[in-house]
Amino acid sequence: MNAKIDIALTLNGEAVTGRAEPRMLASDFIRDVLLMTGTHVGCEQGVCGACTIRFNGVVARSCLLFAAQLDGAVVETVESLGAPHDLNDIQKAFRKHHALQCGFCTPGFLMTVSEILQTLPLSTDHEIRDALSGNLCRCTGYEHIVRAVRDLVNQRDGVQA
Template identity: 65%
Template structure:
């Protein structure tokens, strides 16, 4: 018999109180319990970055975190960004610069970029590449992703492109 734990957390601005098994991964909780399937699960080892979400304002691998660890936390998933009819600025930059192809890694990249823009200077393209190094894309070759992030960092810093 498996014991359960009651948790309360805020996901994308909405409060949830759920009963979960202690071993339930945050990625599975988001996808299966809450139906937020934008968080993708790739490697299940924290290497690929496809499952990246933000927990209390900091990017985290949801495949390496148990849902019970998010008790009391604020979680942001890719669904917290824009909609199809009203893209978030990060999504718009990715579209503009063709910074996605198959799209599997894109949610993790978007959440990582949001974290980078809020918490890191990104002075050079090397800074951007370093910040993105925990996310794997098998399609784009990264150049377009770096261009999108460079544009966003320049906007944030008031630098003309």
């Protein structure tokens, strides 16, 4: 089965196309065909969260989707959030609170945080930890990540730190 299919989608606000074998994973398509290498591939089983993207407005594990499922979709990768010279608020909070070390898990965390800030109250650190529980980090111990999200929640809610 080497026949490739055409895939057209909106990626980070721009219409793009690519070709892939029907069995190709969305994570591989995004990285290898569309060259959005910020989407990291970790466990390839949907457990670690490193490959998290927004798929039609909702965070999803790109390693659990086929590239063909992206046809006609709106996809946002970590590259949609900001650039090294123009960081968004989430990226700034992660930098401020040293919420990354090796950085491998960071794109997935950033994409998850972009959704949970819009959808969850996150009133306590326990709620923040629970909301982030689908993303694994082997370096930070999570404390700095929770601090970054707490700072973002306080900004969102107008609370002075």
